[in-house]
Amino acid sequence: MTIFSKIIAGEIPSYKIAENDRFFAFLDINPVNWGHTLVVPKTETDYIFDIPDAELGEMMVFAKKVATALKSAMPCRKIGVTVLGLEVPHAHIHLVPLQKEGDMDFRNKISDPDPARMREIAEKVSAAFEAE
Ligand code: 5GP
Numbered sequence: 001m002t003i004f005s006k007i008i009a010g011e012i013p014s015y016k017i018a019e020n021d022r023f024f025a026f027l028d029i030n031p032v033n034w035g036h037t038l039v040v041p042k043t044e045t046d047y048i049f050d051i052p053d054a055e056l057g058e059m060m061v062f063a064k065k066v067a068t069a070l071k072s073a074m075p076c077r078k079i080g081v082t083v084l085g086l087e088v089p090h091a092h093i094h095l096v097p098l099q100k101e102g103d104m105d106f107r108n109k110i111s112d113p114d115p116a117r118m119r120e121i122a123e124k125v126s127a128a129f130e131a132e
Contacts, residue, residue, distance in 0.1 A: 002090035015122035069129035
């Protein structure tokens with residue numbers, strides 16, 4: 001079971017943003033910028049391009065809905081999208097609120113992000129998702 005499956009199952013706490021029957025979204029615990037969110041499928045596949053076409057399409061549509069909520073809840077110009085997958089072998093899409101290109105520099109993570117701020121962001125984005 002991957003760490004993300006444990007988060008989805010509620011065995012490990014997370015700052016949850018949204019879920020439906022197939023996908024789950026939560027804040028990255030080491031964000032590159034405030035609001036950095038991960039979108040993951042509830043089924044475990046390591047490499048994102050091994051996900052069957054239909055599910056991959058649905059994952060991107062779910063990520064779009066999360067990105068819309070992020071953009072309305074966080075001050076930013078756009079939501080950046082990237083896939084790395086070098087650390088956790090459970091496919092995921094990174095969504096990051098951007099003011100400038102450097103806001104998505106994975107070499108510069110926010111160290112020890114304030115839990116109260118993370119909780120506040122998760123609640124705000126989650127409410128925006130529900131309101132869509
Ligand atoms: P990647 O696999 O895309 O290279 O990186 C994995 C991402 O997952 C990293 O940005 C890392 O901060 C995040 N991450 C790893 N473990 C956890 C965790 O237990 N909880 C949360 N919320 N994020 C995690």
